[in-house]
Amino acid sequence: MPYLFLAFIVYPLAEIASLVIVADWIGAGWTLAALFASALIGIGMLRHHRFAVGWSLVNDMRSGRLAPQSLFWVARYYIAAVLFIVPGFIGDVAAVLMLLPWGRRDTAKVPPVPDVLEGEYRRVDPRQDPRRRLDDR
Template identity: 30%
Template sequence: MPLLRILLLALPLIELASLILLGQAVGVGWTLFWVLFTGVVGLTLIQRNGWGMLQRLQQQMASNRSPFGVLKSGMWGVLAGVLIAFPGLVTDVLAIPCLVLALLHRGGGSGPDDQGGGPHRYQRGEHTVIEGEWEAGTPAPADDDQRLNRP
Protein backbone atom coordinates (compact mmCIF):
# COMPACT_ATOMS: atom_id res chain seq x y z
CA MET A 1 0.00 0.00 0.00
CA PRO A 2 2.79 2.52 0.71
CA LEU A 3 4.26 1.76 -2.73
CA LEU A 4 0.96 2.73 -4.36
CA ARG A 5 0.91 6.01 -2.45
CA ILE A 6 4.47 6.76 -3.50
CA LEU A 7 3.59 6.00 -7.14
CA LEU A 8 0.53 8.25 -6.96
CA LEU A 9 2.66 11.06 -5.57
CA ALA A 10 5.45 10.48 -8.08
CA LEU A 11 3.24 10.27 -11.17
CA PRO A 12 2.50 14.02 -11.43
CA LEU A 13 6.20 14.78 -10.94
CA ILE A 14 7.16 12.32 -13.67
CA GLU A 15 4.51 13.78 -15.97
CA LEU A 16 5.74 17.32 -15.29
CA ALA A 17 9.33 16.29 -16.01
CA SER A 18 8.27 14.61 -19.27
CA LEU A 19 6.40 17.75 -20.36
CA ILE A 20 9.44 19.92 -19.54
CA LEU A 21 11.67 17.63 -21.60
CA LEU A 22 9.15 17.67 -24.47
CA GLY A 23 9.02 21.47 -24.29
CA GLN A 24 12.81 21.66 -24.50
CA ALA A 25 12.87 19.26 -27.45
CA VAL A 26 10.04 20.60 -29.64
CA GLY A 27 9.17 23.95 -28.12
CA VAL A 28 6.55 25.37 -25.80
CA GLY A 29 3.92 25.89 -28.52
CA TRP A 30 3.96 22.28 -29.69
CA THR A 31 3.95 21.05 -26.09
CA LEU A 32 0.86 23.13 -25.29
CA PHE A 33 -0.76 21.90 -28.50
CA TRP A 34 -0.01 18.29 -27.47
CA VAL A 35 -1.53 18.80 -24.01
CA LEU A 36 -4.69 20.43 -25.42
CA PHE A 37 -5.04 17.88 -28.22
CA THR A 38 -4.69 14.85 -25.93
CA GLY A 39 -7.07 16.44 -23.42
CA VAL A 40 -9.77 16.85 -26.08
CA VAL A 41 -9.17 13.34 -27.45
CA GLY A 42 -9.31 11.86 -23.94
CA LEU A 43 -12.55 13.63 -23.07
CA THR A 44 -14.06 12.53 -26.38
CA LEU A 45 -13.09 8.91 -25.67
CA ILE A 46 -14.58 9.10 -22.18
CA GLN A 47 -17.79 10.63 -23.47
CA ARG A 48 -18.21 8.25 -26.41
CA ASN A 49 -17.27 5.07 -24.56
CA GLY A 50 -19.05 6.03 -21.37
CA TRP A 51 -22.41 6.83 -22.96
CA GLY A 52 -22.16 3.91 -25.37
CA MET A 53 -21.38 1.55 -22.51
CA LEU A 54 -24.27 2.93 -20.46
CA GLN A 55 -26.71 2.43 -23.34
CA ARG A 56 -25.49 -1.14 -23.99
CA LEU A 57 -25.72 -1.90 -20.26
CA GLN A 58 -29.33 -0.74 -20.23
CA GLN A 59 -30.10 -2.92 -23.26
CA GLN A 60 -28.47 -5.96 -21.65
CA MET A 61 -30.30 -5.45 -18.37
CA ALA A 62 -33.63 -4.85 -20.13
CA SER A 63 -33.28 -8.13 -22.02
CA ASN A 64 -32.31 -9.92 -18.77
CA ARG A 65 -28.77 -10.77 -19.92
CA SER A 66 -25.46 -10.56 -18.11
CA PRO A 67 -23.75 -7.13 -18.34
CA PHE A 68 -20.18 -8.44 -17.88
CA GLY A 69 -19.30 -8.45 -21.58
CA VAL A 70 -20.39 -4.82 -21.92
CA LEU A 71 -18.45 -3.80 -18.83
CA LYS A 72 -15.31 -5.53 -20.10
CA SER A 73 -15.53 -3.90 -23.51
CA GLY A 74 -16.38 -0.39 -22.28
CA MET A 75 -13.96 -0.32 -19.37
CA TRP A 76 -10.86 -0.25 -21.57
CA GLY A 77 -12.11 2.66 -23.66
CA VAL A 78 -12.98 4.75 -20.63
CA LEU A 79 -9.66 3.95 -18.94
CA ALA A 80 -7.79 4.91 -22.12
CA GLY A 81 -9.72 8.19 -22.23
CA VAL A 82 -8.85 8.99 -18.62
CA LEU A 83 -5.17 8.23 -19.20
CA ILE A 84 -5.05 10.33 -22.37
CA ALA A 85 -6.94 13.24 -20.79
CA PHE A 86 -4.40 13.40 -17.94
CA PRO A 87 -1.67 15.76 -19.19
CA GLY A 88 1.68 14.11 -19.71
CA LEU A 89 3.54 11.65 -21.86
CA VAL A 90 3.76 8.67 -19.51
CA THR A 91 -0.02 8.31 -19.18
CA ASP A 92 -0.38 8.75 -22.94
CA VAL A 93 1.98 5.82 -23.46
CA LEU A 94 0.08 3.78 -20.83
CA ALA A 95 -3.17 4.51 -22.71
CA ILE A 96 -1.97 2.75 -25.88
CA PRO A 97 -2.47 -0.82 -24.56
CA CYS A 98 -5.87 0.23 -23.21
CA LEU A 99 -6.84 1.53 -26.65
CA VAL A 100 -5.70 -1.72 -28.25
CA LEU A 101 -7.78 -3.75 -25.76
CA ALA A 102 -10.75 -1.44 -26.32
CA LEU A 103 -10.52 -2.08 -30.05
CA LEU A 104 -10.21 -5.83 -29.52
CA HIS A 105 -13.29 -5.91 -27.28
CA ARG A 106 -15.40 -3.29 -29.06
CA GLY A 107 -19.05 -4.17 -29.33
CA GLY A 108 -18.66 -6.88 -26.72
CA GLY A 109 -21.82 -7.84 -24.93
CA SER A 110 -24.15 -6.60 -27.62
CA GLY A 111 -24.68 -9.85 -29.49
CA PRO A 112 -27.76 -12.00 -28.88
CA ASP A 113 -25.73 -15.05 -27.83
CA ASP A 114 -23.18 -13.22 -25.69
CA GLN A 115 -23.66 -14.19 -22.08
CA GLY A 116 -20.59 -12.32 -20.86
CA GLY A 117 -19.62 -14.55 -17.97
CA GLY A 118 -23.03 -15.88 -17.01
CA PRO A 119 -24.39 -19.38 -17.65
CA HIS A 120 -24.09 -20.45 -21.26
CA ARG A 121 -27.31 -21.07 -23.13
CA TYR A 122 -27.74 -22.95 -26.39
CA GLN A 123 -30.37 -24.77 -28.43
CA ARG A 124 -30.56 -28.57 -28.78
CA GLY A 125 -33.31 -29.21 -31.25
CA GLU A 126 -36.44 -27.66 -29.79
CA HIS A 127 -35.04 -27.51 -26.25
CA THR A 128 -33.07 -24.67 -24.69
CA VAL A 129 -30.15 -25.89 -22.57
CA ILE A 130 -28.83 -23.65 -19.80
CA GLU A 131 -25.57 -24.85 -18.29
CA GLY A 132 -25.37 -24.93 -14.51
CA GLU A 133 -24.14 -26.91 -11.54
CA TRP A 134 -25.53 -30.28 -10.55
CA GLU A 135 -24.76 -32.41 -7.55
CA ALA A 136 -25.22 -36.16 -7.54
CA GLY A 137 -27.45 -37.58 -4.86
CA THR A 138 -31.05 -38.27 -4.15
CA PRO A 139 -33.27 -35.25 -4.60
CA ALA A 140 -35.53 -34.27 -1.77
CA PRO A 141 -39.18 -34.91 -2.56
CA ALA A 142 -41.03 -31.76 -3.52
CA ASP A 143 -44.15 -30.68 -1.70
CA ASP A 144 -47.40 -30.86 -3.62
CA ASP A 145 -47.62 -27.08 -3.95
CA GLN A 146 -44.10 -26.93 -5.50
CA ARG A 147 -44.72 -29.52 -8.24
CA LEU A 148 -45.08 -28.42 -11.80
CA ASN A 149 -47.64 -31.07 -12.72
CA ARG A 150 -50.25 -30.39 -10.05
CA PRO A 151 -53.64 -31.97 -10.69
Protein backbone atom coordinates (compact mmCIF):
# COMPACT_ATOMS: atom_id res chain seq x y z
CA MET A 1 0.00 0.00 0.00
CA PRO A 2 2.79 2.51 0.66
CA TYR A 3 4.04 1.91 -2.90
CA LEU A 4 0.70 3.01 -4.32
CA PHE A 5 0.88 6.22 -2.33
CA LEU A 6 4.44 6.71 -3.56
CA ALA A 7 3.29 6.21 -7.16
CA PHE A 8 0.70 8.98 -6.76
CA ILE A 9 3.50 11.29 -5.64
CA VAL A 10 6.19 10.25 -8.13
CA TYR A 11 4.06 10.08 -11.29
CA PRO A 12 2.95 13.74 -11.35
CA LEU A 13 6.48 14.86 -10.53
CA ALA A 14 7.85 12.73 -13.37
CA GLU A 15 5.25 14.18 -15.76
CA ILE A 16 6.17 17.73 -14.76
CA ALA A 17 9.86 16.94 -15.20
CA SER A 18 9.20 15.45 -18.64
CA LEU A 19 7.19 18.54 -19.63
CA VAL A 20 10.04 20.82 -18.58
CA ILE A 21 12.62 18.72 -20.45
CA VAL A 22 10.54 18.56 -23.63
CA ALA A 23 9.71 22.29 -23.45
CA ASP A 24 13.41 23.06 -23.11
CA TRP A 25 14.19 20.76 -26.04
CA ILE A 26 11.53 21.76 -28.61
CA GLY A 27 10.11 24.97 -27.14
CA ALA A 28 7.09 25.84 -25.04
CA GLY A 29 4.76 26.48 -27.98
CA TRP A 30 5.41 23.12 -29.61
CA THR A 31 5.08 21.41 -26.24
CA LEU A 32 1.66 22.96 -25.68
CA ALA A 33 0.66 22.03 -29.23
CA ALA A 34 1.72 18.42 -28.63
CA LEU A 35 -0.22 18.29 -25.36
CA PHE A 36 -3.30 19.73 -27.06
CA ALA A 37 -2.98 17.25 -29.94
CA SER A 38 -2.64 14.28 -27.60
CA ALA A 39 -5.70 15.43 -25.62
CA LEU A 40 -7.67 15.68 -28.87
CA ILE A 41 -6.54 12.17 -29.82
CA GLY A 42 -7.75 10.83 -26.46
CA ILE A 43 -11.09 12.60 -26.71
CA GLY A 44 -11.51 11.35 -30.27
CA MET A 45 -10.74 7.81 -29.16
CA LEU A 46 -13.37 7.96 -26.43
CA ARG A 47 -16.03 9.52 -28.64
CA HIS A 48 -15.45 7.29 -31.65
CA HIS A 49 -15.29 3.92 -29.93
CA ARG A 50 -17.68 4.50 -27.07
CA PHE A 51 -20.62 2.90 -28.83
CA ALA A 52 -18.73 0.61 -31.19
CA VAL A 53 -16.86 -1.20 -28.43
CA GLY A 54 -19.97 -1.43 -26.28
CA TRP A 55 -22.02 -2.97 -29.08
CA SER A 56 -19.26 -5.43 -29.98
CA LEU A 57 -19.13 -6.56 -26.34
CA VAL A 58 -22.92 -6.97 -26.28
CA ASN A 59 -22.79 -9.02 -29.49
CA ASP A 60 -19.99 -11.18 -28.07
CA MET A 61 -22.02 -11.81 -24.92
CA ARG A 62 -25.12 -12.72 -26.92
CA SER A 63 -23.23 -15.18 -29.09
CA GLY A 64 -21.54 -16.72 -26.05
CA ARG A 65 -18.01 -16.10 -27.22
CA LEU A 66 -16.95 -13.34 -24.85
CA ALA A 67 -13.24 -13.96 -24.48
CA PRO A 68 -11.05 -12.43 -21.79
CA GLN A 69 -8.83 -11.07 -24.56
CA SER A 70 -11.63 -8.87 -25.87
CA LEU A 71 -12.32 -7.50 -22.38
CA PHE A 72 -8.60 -6.91 -21.87
CA TRP A 73 -8.39 -5.05 -25.19
CA VAL A 74 -11.34 -2.81 -24.27
CA ALA A 75 -9.81 -1.98 -20.89
CA ARG A 76 -6.44 -1.19 -22.48
CA TYR A 77 -8.10 0.99 -25.11
CA TYR A 78 -10.00 3.11 -22.58
CA ILE A 79 -7.00 3.44 -20.26
CA ALA A 80 -4.90 4.55 -23.24
CA ALA A 81 -7.54 7.14 -24.18
CA VAL A 82 -7.53 8.55 -20.64
CA LEU A 83 -3.72 8.62 -20.62
CA PHE A 84 -3.77 10.61 -23.86
CA ILE A 85 -6.16 13.13 -22.29
CA VAL A 86 -4.08 13.59 -19.11
CA PRO A 87 -1.31 16.11 -19.91
CA GLY A 88 2.18 14.67 -19.98
CA PHE A 89 4.50 12.76 -22.23
CA ILE A 90 5.11 9.75 -20.00
CA GLY A 91 1.39 8.99 -20.09
CA ASP A 92 1.39 9.41 -23.88
CA VAL A 93 4.20 6.88 -24.26
CA ALA A 94 2.37 4.48 -21.95
CA ALA A 95 -0.82 4.98 -24.00
CA VAL A 96 0.96 4.15 -27.25
CA LEU A 97 2.42 1.02 -25.64
CA MET A 98 -1.05 -0.01 -24.49
CA LEU A 99 -2.40 0.31 -28.01
CA LEU A 100 0.19 -2.09 -29.43
CA PRO A 101 -1.34 -5.49 -30.24
CA TRP A 102 0.39 -7.59 -27.59
CA GLY A 103 -1.58 -10.42 -26.08
CA ARG A 104 -3.84 -10.91 -29.13
CA ARG A 105 -2.53 -14.27 -30.28
CA ASP A 106 -5.95 -15.41 -31.49
CA THR A 107 -5.84 -13.05 -34.47
CA ALA A 108 -2.42 -14.26 -35.54
CA LYS A 109 -3.54 -17.88 -35.96
CA VAL A 110 -3.74 -19.00 -39.54
CA PRO A 111 -5.65 -22.11 -40.52
CA PRO A 112 -3.27 -24.98 -41.20
CA VAL A 113 -2.31 -25.54 -44.79
CA PRO A 114 -1.62 -29.12 -45.86
CA ASP A 115 2.08 -29.69 -46.45
CA VAL A 116 1.62 -32.64 -48.79
CA LEU A 117 1.36 -32.01 -52.50
CA GLU A 118 -0.28 -34.80 -54.44
CA GLY A 119 1.29 -35.79 -57.75
CA GLU A 120 3.55 -38.20 -59.59
CA TYR A 121 7.29 -38.00 -59.95
CA ARG A 122 10.24 -39.84 -61.46
CA ARG A 123 13.76 -39.85 -60.20
CA VAL A 124 16.25 -38.54 -62.72
CA ASP A 125 19.83 -39.72 -62.52
CA PRO A 126 22.01 -36.60 -62.74
CA ARG A 127 24.82 -38.57 -64.46
CA GLN A 128 22.75 -39.14 -67.57
CA ASP A 129 22.99 -37.05 -70.70
CA PRO A 130 21.32 -33.67 -69.97
CA ARG A 131 19.96 -33.48 -73.53
CA ARG A 132 17.83 -36.57 -72.94
CA ARG A 133 14.29 -35.64 -72.00
CA LEU A 134 12.02 -37.43 -69.56
CA ASP A 135 9.40 -38.26 -72.15
CA ASP A 136 11.97 -40.02 -74.40
CA ARG A 137 12.10 -43.10 -72.17
